[in-house]
Amino acid sequence: MGKAASRSSALQARAIATLWRVLAGRRLATLWRLARLVGPLVHRFSRREREVTAANLAAVYPDRGADERRRLARQSLTHSAATMLEIGFAWQGAPERVEASILAVHGRELLDEARAEGRGVIVLAPHFGNWEVLNFWLSSHFPFTAMYEPPKIAELDAVTRAGRERMGASLVPTNPRGVAALLKALKRSEAIGILPDQEPDWGSGVFAPFFGRLAYTATLLPKLVARTQARVVTGVARRLPGRGFEIHFLPADERVYAADEAESATGVNACVEAAIALDPAQYQWEYKRYRKVIQEQEGHPEHRRFRIY
Known part of the structure; x- marks a missing residue:
């Protein structure tokens, strides 16, 4: 990165922070x-945001009218804007x-019961x-570990880490060392967080249905379950506009526990669908969830494989 680009990145980071x-x-x-x-x-x-959101909504809700x-x-992009505006509140607002x-x-009992069972x-x-x-x-109520990938603007890394770790969360890298840390946390009967709706690298997932269409889905979950016998739940913070939030923990689709990676990935996507059903406008539809299906059709080769050692 050149000096001018570096200065621009630093100024951008300072403005955002x-x-x-x-x-x-x-x-x-x-x-x-x-x-x-x-x-x-x-x-x-x-x-870009408008077109990707529209394409995703047309794919998952074909029976709904265009209007x-x-x-x-529009509602989804408003909620996405709210999430960005609320980052300072979540990361730096007074904890109380x-x-x-x-x-x-x-649904807190789902977590409490699992931990009581060890x-x-x-x-x-x-x-x-x-x-x-x-x-x-x-991270306020449980020992909690989550994978972390540094932001694209490197100068925001310290702010992001401080915000996410301030209540005690442990952030680990998105590599085999991070997976090993997740396994250790689960074996200590702790909680970990997994993002179920981001497309993994080639070789780290399988194609599984998401709202009836194939989406490339990570296969990390069945590996973790097989090694630890952990319980799986879906967790979201649903916005009550202008008032606050409700936390929802939902029982996982039973297929997530399958040894077969394709069946487990199908269960993972079903879990995401169940969360979205709480309020479809609050899902981040501007993410290209079906991108790798297109790449597969265009003959893109596989890349590195993500393994648990």
Whole structure:
């Protein structure tokens, strides 16, 4: 990276970090009002976000009318804007304020029962609602480990790490060393977090149905379950616009426990679908979930394989 690019990156990081720090003290009602202003602007002026969201919604909800899908797309981008605006609140807001914003926790007994049985808990945390608030709650109440990939803007790494680790979460890298740390945490009957809706590298997943269409899905989960007998739950922080959040822990689809990787991946995607059903507008539809299906059709080769040693 050249000096000019490095300076630009540093300035960008400083501006973003300052914005988060300023927004950390704002009321959730204020942040939601800002999101209602920003979301429509993203829909209007960000072609990439608008088109990917529209394509995903057309793929998963083909029976809904075009007008209904457009409304859902605008609502989804507003919720995505809210998540970005709430990062300062989740990472830097006074812990008692963040805790007070969590108005209800549904399904906590799923975690408590597993730990009482001496079993670890794998929390599947899709990009729904505000996953940073979910991380805050989990790391406040349980020994919690999650994989972490540094942000694209390297200068934001320290801010991101501090925000996610401040309540005690342990962040581990997305490599075999990180997987080993997840295994150790599960064997200690602790909780870990897995992102179930990001496409893995070639060789690290299988194609499995997601809303009836094939999506490349990670196969890390069945490997972890086979080695630890952990319980799997889905966890989300559902936004109550302008008021706070409700944490939901949902029982996993039983197929996640299958030894067959394709069947387990199908169960993982079913878990994500169940979370989305809570409020489809709160899912991050601007992610290209079906990208590798297109690459497969175009004959892209496999890359490195992700293994547990």
